[in-house]
Amino acid sequence: MKKNVLAILLLFAVFALFAFPAAAEDSQTDKVILVSGYGSSATSPDKVTISFGVETENPDAAIAQSENAALMAKVVAALKNAGIKDANIQTTGYTIYSYVIGEYNPGKWANGTTVYKVTNTVRIISYDVDKAGSYIDAAVEAGANNVNSLQFGLSDEKLIIERNAAIISAVKSARADADSVSSALGLKISGTGTINVGQSYTPVSYSNAEVMMAKDAAGSRVPTTIESGEIKTTATVSIVYTY
Template structure:
């Protein structure tokens, strides 16, 4: 009886050991001994913006909302026709806002109108492909009944942005490789290839210029509105993992 028990226990132990060995073999990771150098780089390209975007507004008011609306329509049509006559294409003009709101009378203040005043505002965005004409177009708009200049900024056309983005990325990769080569030389290893490249963010800025509308109104005195374009910097970054031996 003891002999049978001993034999049974021995068999169970062998079976358990075999299962453990099998399980260990199944989960054993198949790893490779890679030697890597991680480096990052940034590229920067300086350029001159080739697009100017100006936002104009015409605001009219009247106690009769229809009268305010009609006056606004007349004024904005005059502005649009003047800008088109200056050579700006219809595709570069876009209405970005239209608003009608009522100004309630302040009954607590004497000598103030007791009537409701209706304000009508129409906003026009003009994109210029010749940035040097920004001051000229502002003067034309103000001379033709624009009474609000909401803003002006400079940016890049999609074509120029794509070209400069590629240049900035090329610079970023070159800088990353230079750093990796320096580290490899110091560590006594040789870079044999590239395992992975991650492209970081690309920054294409726009530059805003501000000025006072009354400056543009001096156009009648032959004093054009001065606008300086300035420069823009396009930046890009990459992270690279290099194989080495």
Template sequence: MRSSFAKGTYFVAGVLVAVAVVAAVAIGAWDHDGSRATAIQTDTTRTINVSGEGIVSVTPDVAVLNLGVNIRDPQLATAQSNATTAMNSVRDALKRAGIADKDVQTTNYSVYVEQDYNQPNQPIIGYNVTQMVTVKVREIGKAGEVIQTAVDAGANQVNGIWFTLEDTSSAVRQARELAVTDARSRAEHLASLSNATLGSVLTISEGTSASGAPMPYPAAAAEKGGGAPSLDPGTLQVVVTVSVSYVMQ
């Protein structure tokens, strides 16, 4: 009986081992088949990725000025008071020149302490108070007159002027159309060089910019009573770039 039981045990164990081996082979075959199926189903779409650019030149219709006052005094309270008085005078003059309150915005108010660094204890010898505003001039031809008006009213800081477009939407649309046309032309050329044809668009993205950096304009150029400066707005460039991915057939 012991011998039969032992033989039976060995037989069952052998069957289990055989089943395990068969199962392992089956699983391995399934894994390999699955891998092959995945490789076959992998997306092998060929693409052409290009960039296009559209540029539209426009005439500015708004001038933006950056101007203000800088007042120095040995006493901080006096410097602040005088700066406020001077800035209020400038604001009143701008309003009389036709500049609306909504087109004047404070951009900087700072206090700088002056010290005598040649003395051992570096005493405070004065205070500089600066207040700056940006002024939007919608009648662009009057920008020079507005600068002179501000200077005559007490502005002694004119840090720059730049020209812009109030509404860029139309120019952006035109530039976008040019950019997309440019991108497609590039893609078609690449496809023809590759003995292929151009398919549908897979993805597209856009970037927009407009030129027009501030021009420095020192207040000394518009001294009191010196006459309004002559300004040339020139042109602006509205630029749209697109990145497009096409199917290549």
């Protein structure tokens, strides 16, 4: 009988040992205020990425290739003369395919002619965004017949600065909400618990941009003007405040 009583008492002791700390922990974690904050920072871009393409066609594949190579060489040379460094010029695509001239795709060759189309694409990166228009002019004048995409963004260094600014703004917003809640309930914030941070940054892109060379009344070319606008970086935070 005594052994049974001792066993029961021991069981209760073990239960109390694990139950009470858990209860105390629950009571502490229950004293929290969970808030979210949003922040943003806008700035002018300091990076521009442009994709140019050269397309050539000919019933003779070798001629289509050689014509394309000659034009692309001129385009690359023009871009270098405009200030683009070798390291910031990259070939991103090269394709050759054929099609047959027919009723629904007439061309300068007779119906039934097999034509080979060669497409060569290069991408440039510059940290002088004000020259975006001049890069386009230089490439088109040299023989580029496609401006595939135009994108304004931030350099790695500037992105870090903008990201930090957005996070600081989000944290201030979250703290303001926590202060409002604690004040309304007569509570006093004592510290913080879990903190989660997220950030978003989207460059301004113009895909398949149709950037044409304008002409004035006299027929002379007018420099292409490109407005970059602003780039927005956003951040969200989720903060647990204790009281």
